Amino acid sequence: MNKKVLIIGFVWPEPKSSAAGSRMMQLIETFQDQDYNITFASPCAKSDNAFNLESIGVLQTAIELNNESFDAFVIDLDPDIVLFDRFMMEEQFGWRVTENCPNAIKILDTEDLHSLRKGRHQAFKDDVLFDKSYLFNDTAKREIASVYRCDLTLIISEAEMDILKNDFKVDEALLLYLPFMLEQISEDSITKFPEFETRQHFITIGNFLHEPNYNAVLYLKDTIWPLIRKQLPDTELHVYGAYASQKVNQLHNEKQGFFIKGFAEDVNVVMKQAKVCLAPIRFGAGLKGKLIDAMQNGTPMVTSTVGAEGMFGDLEPNGFIEDIPNNFANLAIQLYKKEKVWSEKQEYGFAIINNRFNSKKHKRMLLSRIESIIDNLHIHRQNNFMGQMLHHHSMQSTKFMSRWIEEKNKA
Structure with a gap:
């Protein structure tokens, strides 16, 4: 039985x-x-x-x-x-x-x-x-x-x-x-991911019932995104997440390139389209699902010390870990503009998924x-x-x- x-x-x-x-x-x-x-x-x-x-x-x-x-x-x-x-x-x-x-x-x-x-x-x-x-x-x-x-x-x-x-x-x-x-990411599936030149814009994602996610989006809107946007005026930040409240939706500002997209029916689709994932999480615990989503879809990231906690072990991260806003923005811009750096970080992400989350x-x-x-x-x-x-x-x-x-x- x-x-x-x-x-x-x-x-x-x-x-x-x-x-x-x-x-x-x-x-x-x-x-x-x-x-x-x-x-x-x-x-x-x-x-x-x-x-x-x-x-x-x-x-x-x-x-x-x-x-x-x-x-x-x-x-x-x-x-x-x-x-x-x-x-x-x-x-x-x-x-x-x-x-x-x-x-x-x-x-x-x-x-x-x-x-x-x-x-x-x-x-x-x-x-x-x-x-x-x-x-x-x-x-x-x-x-x-x-x-x-x-x-x-x-x-x-x-x-x-x-x-x-x-x-x-x-x-x-x-x-x-x-x-x-997590399932292993095969070499065959890697070859099918959109490449650097076909991707565009930045992404962040997270359930808005979770306070650290809302705080991170607010931090992006007020502090980090203006620094990025100043140097990359044609880029956009696409913000996805379930249970977006009125206080979240009112952050939407097309002139600033800050788009509240709401619930993503398929996170893999929207993550594959993006070039860089941003996750400036300032408090919280556990492992951050948004970073897993990014690595599984070949999207390098910039995150905080809290965001990176427990994620990478002794392996190289799939991007950068930074807590100072100006540095965070500059690293995000570097990832966005430099294909060699971007590709290297992408490879690290695949290795992390396959080795640490087998x-x-x-x-x-x-x-x-x-x-x-x-x-x-x-x-x-x-x-x-x-x-x-x-x-x-x-x-x-x-x-x-x-x-x-x-x-x-x-x-």
Whole structure:
């Protein structure tokens, strides 16, 4: 009988809207490759951009927060693995899984470290350098507790692995570095990409519900783009992203060559047409999907230190990393004008995709770790005393708060 995976999602996957959505589809594909039966459940309402999971054989189920109906649902499903998409879902449903399916392996996919993203955002707002006082925030206390309560936590960035191991002192046995899992870019497909002279204009892309993306676009509009436009007056910046609000759309200015394009039905099409990708991200966490999109489509980029974090390892980046606006603009102009530099950076991008984000390698590591935990579940949990302790306490506070809300809702 096929093993069963229950994925509890904070939102329904939107692979065309966000890197998180693409990441979730990669995880689903990994389990499908092993013939797991997959059920995706979420308390969130579906948007028009949500992927129809049933079209690929994944069952879709709506679940409710603070409702005992989930208990009956999970008992009936009896999953072998439960994957929580973001720590908030583990907080809400983890104790119910533990009570009703104690032998199910619990996996947390962080997407990125929310505590790191929140701390950096606060330091940015305070106009100070980010340090541990910003990292050790209240979100971190919740997030790290969730890591300990799970059997395995998937970490998308090596930089975040280092933070968890060195700053939070989390045992590496509870963690797995699992970046984006991508198909190799073949030499044949490379020859079919549009070449330097046929491409034009600059591009940036990102889901506008994500504050770092909106901030980066605003930074481009006010600070960096005028510097580029002054030297390249005939160029345009095309800004793509799902959920563009009024405050985003009002940045559109054709005279300045600043075009808000909105949702991209196919990111590969618009990225291939562009000559250079700009990503001056000033705070955030995780890996930046826009840089992956750029590398997969042979589009060199200029990004910030935060944008580059965890992306390139010891390989040369597919462009330039710069935080000073004038330098950022000059490097973007250099990429745009000099074909030799552009072509060299493009090649680096292909190498990064093929070497650092090799789908087969990372899928194999994930499945191997899961099998190891299944085979040694008792010892694995016994070695995680911190997790046992947090289960004991959190299953009292979180559980009874949830029960109280549940009873209140019945009244």
